[in-house]
Structures are given as C-alpha cells and as structure tokens.
Amino acid sequence: MTDQAQSLRHLVSKKIPARPAPSSKRAAKIITITSGKGGVGKSNFTLNFALKLRSLGRKVLVFDADIGMANIDVLMGVSSRFSLYHVLRQEKSIYDVIQYGPGEIPYIPGGSGIADMISLSEEDLNYFVSQIELVSSEMDYILFDTGAGLSKENMKFITSADQCLVVTTPEPTSITDAYALIKVVHGNSPEVPFALIVNRAGDEAEARQASDKIILTAQRFLNLDIKMLGYVTDDPHVVKSVKHQFPFTLAFPKCEASRDIQRIALRYLAIPAQPESGSLTGIKGFMHRWLKRK
Ligand SMILES: Nc1ncnc2c1ncn2[C@@H]1O[C@H](COP(=O)(O)OP(=O)(O)O)[C@@H](O)[C@H]1O
Numbered sequence: 001m002t003d004q005a006q007s008l009r010h011l012v013s014k015k016i017p018a019r020p021a022p023s024s025k026r027a028a029k030i031i032t033i034t035s036g037k038g039g040v041g042k043s044n045f046t047l048n049f050a051l052k053l054r055s056l057g058r059k060v061l062v063f064d065a066d067i068g069m070a071n072i073d074v075l076m077g078v079s080s081r082f083s084l085y086h087v088l089r090q091e092k093s094i095y096d097v098i099q100y101g102p103g104e105i106p107y108i109p110g111g112s113g114i115a116d117m118i119s120l121s122e123e124d125l126n127y128f129v130s131q132i133e134l135v136s137s138e139m140d141y142i143l144f145d146t147g148a149g150l151s152k153e154n155m156k157f158i159t160s161a162d163q164c165l166v167v168t169t170p171e172p173t174s175i176t177d178a179y180a181l182i183k184v185v186h187g188n189s190p191e192v193p194f195a196l197i198v199n200r201a202g203d204e205a206e207a208r209q210a211s212d213k214i215i216l217t218a219q220r221f222l223n224l225d226i227k228m229l230g231y232v233t234d235d236p237h238v239v240k241s242v243k244h245q246f247p248f249t250l251a252f253p254k255c256e257a258s259r260d261i262q263r264i265a266l267r268y269l270a271i272p273a274q275p276e277s278g279s280l281t282g283i284k285g286f287m288h289r290w291l292k293r294k
C-alpha cells in the first residue's frame with residue numbers, strides 16, 4: 001500500500017460519520033449489478049455508488065458475488081480471512097464476516113460460498129437466511145456485485161433481486177453482450193426490472209447513443225422498458241485509484257467520474273418507489289425467489 005493511500009484512508013475514516021438513518025424500519029432493497037461482458041467496471045461502480053449512497057445518508061451493504069474474479073476487497077485495499085463460505089458452514093456469524101473498507105462501507109466477501117449457495121437445500125440455507133435477515137434489517141440497500149454473463153450463479157442473483165443494474169461500456173461488443181443478457185433474463189423472468197449504466201463514456205452523447213441502442217432494441221423486440229440511470233466518464237482517476245487500492249469517489253471527489261456517480265446516486269434516490277406489485281421485496285423476497293428458481 002502506498003503512503004498516499006494510507007494517509008487518504010486515515011483521513012477518510014475520520015471524515016465520514018454515519019449519518020442518521022432516514023427511517024428506522026428498513027426493508028433493504030436488493031440490487032444486482034451485472035454486465036454481459038467482463039471488465040466493464042462493475043466493481044468500481046458498485047463500490048463507489050455504495051459510497052455515494054452512504055454519504056447521502058443511506059445504509060448500504062456491498063456483497064461480492066463474483067465467483068471468478070471477486071475483487072471488491074482489492075479495490076478497497078483490505079483482505080478478508082472469512083467469507084460467505086464460513087457462514088454457510090455455520091462456522092462464523094455474518095458479523096464475523098463483514099469487513100469495513102474506506103468510508104466505513106460494510107461488505108461481505110462471497111468467496112467460494114457463492115458456488116455453494118447454488119447447491120444448498122432449503123434446510124441448509126436456513127442459518128444463512130437468518131443471518132442475512134439480521135443485517136438486512138439494518139440496511140436500506142444491499143448491492144450484489146456479480147460476475148459477467150449468464151452463468152448459473154449470475155442468473156440466480158439477477159432473477160432473485162428486486163432490481164438489476166446492467167453496466168456496459170460504449171463498445172459494440174459490450175452493448176451486444178448486455179442486450180443478450182437482458183434478453184435471456186427477461187425470457188426467463190419477465191418481472192425483473194432493469195436499469196442501465198454506461199461506463200467509460202467519452203461524453204454524454206456517446207453514453208446516450210450506447211444506451212439508446214439497448215433501450216430501443218428491448219422496446220422493439222422484447223416490449224420491455226429499460227431505464228437509463230446515467231453514465232460514468234472514462235476518467236484516468238479511476239485507473240489511478242485502482243492502482244492505489246482506494247475508491248475514486250473518496251480519493252478524487254471532484255474528478256469527473258466522481259461527479260457522475262454523485263449524479264447517478266441522486267437520480268437513483270429521486271426515483272419514486274415502485275407501487276407494490278404483490279410480490280415479496282427485500283431479503284425475504286430474494287430468498288423466496290432464490291429457492292424457487294432452478
Ligand atoms: N470510468 C472509468 N474510467 C477509466 N477506467 C475505468 C473506468 N471504470 C473502470 N475502468 C477500468 O476498468 C478496470 C476494470 O474495472 P472493474 O470495476 O474491475 O470491472 P468489472 O468488475 O466489470 O470486471 C479498472 O481496473 C479500471 O482500470
């Protein structure tokens with residue numbers, strides 16, 4: 001770890017107090033962040049979006065659910081001894097596994113536990129469910145940073161959550177893969193609501209062009225409405241912060257990418273809650289759907 005990163009960490013841990021909760025009774029909204037293609041910026045987006053929501057007074061838990069390339073902890077410069085794996089084996093409580101990174105963001109490393117979750121019976125999942133219910137009652141949002149593409153695990157996370165944020169870059173391959181993912185998920189579970197984030201955009205026009213391709217195709221061929229939540233500029237500060245293992249919204253709060261994340265977080269919080277559709281929301285709904293999905 002560099003000296004600069006260390007001093008930033010110190011500064012930030014002092015600077016950001018937990019704000020008072022906007023409401024005392026919580027039903028955490030479960031959001032998956034995914035993509036068709038890998039390496040598009042999901043983990044950076046998840047972490048920095050979580051930090052912004054937190055600085056706006058919301059309680060957010062980040063869950064690293066990427067089996068192949070879990071790296072939220074690397075982005076935060078922390079390492080974890082325990083993961084979901086130990087909770088599923090009932091060796092640890094969820095509180096033993098939660099780590100705190102810069103900005104006091106709590107996160108759960110999925111580790112090899114993610115693959116195990118798929119094959120657990122309802123009975124085996126009970127301890128995990130009781131544990132996750134404990135933390136979720138204290139949260140406004142739980143963000144699952146998943147892997148890319150249509151793996152079995154990814155499908156389960158996406159179709160069990162309350163909402164799916166799809167990250168794409170303006171590259172044609174990333175756009176095509178994002179649409180392919182949306183199409184398959186929608187074919188299996190038409191009720192999953194999607195929103196788009198265009199990452200690494202040159203400017204707003206490029207982001208708009210990329211998102212329009214997906215939004216218009218989905219409207220035309222799937223009769224599906226997808227919201228464009230916003231875009232994040234292609235910004236060298238992001239690369240710098242990855243190298244320093246310190247989130248860019250904390251290291252460079254004024255850089256373009258940080259301002260974009262701020263805009264996205266404000267817009268996200270301004271979207272009115274969906275009217276009750278009759279289906280279960282929050283962690284109860286998540287688990288209900290998780291067990292139902294094959
Ligand atoms: N907005 C951005 N501007 C510049 N580079 C970015 C941006 N977002 C991501 N990157 C680069 O892409 C890499 C992969 O990002 P990451 O969040 O790990 O992707 P994923 O989780 O989708 O695999 C980062 O290490 C960084 O170098």
Ligand SMILES: [Mg+2]
Pocket residue numbers: 042043044066069071145
């Ligand atoms: Mg990632």
